[in-house]
Amino acid sequence: MTPFYYVISADSGEEIPANILVHFRAVCERNKIDFANADPDEREFVIRMAEKRFSQKGA
Numbered sequence: 001m002t003p004f005y006y007v008i009s010a011d012s013g014e015e016i017p018a019n020i021l022v023h024f025r026a027v028c029e030r031n032k033i034d035f036a037n038a039d040p041d042e043r044e045f046v047i048r049m050a051e052k053r054f055s056q057k058g059a
Helices: 018-030 038-055
Strands: 007-008 015-017
Touching: 015 018, 018 038
Parallel strands: none
Antiparallel strands: 007 015
């Protein structure tokens, strides 16, 4: 079984599964969006695409 790692959010202190963050970064790179400097519409787009693709993967 693959070990499951968590990352602690600096903002909320919430534990986030690391595989979700890896997938999120891949979506940002694929769409050439720097999330830190993105406008609200771009951020919403990246979040929606990441959620959609991650749930389709069944991960």
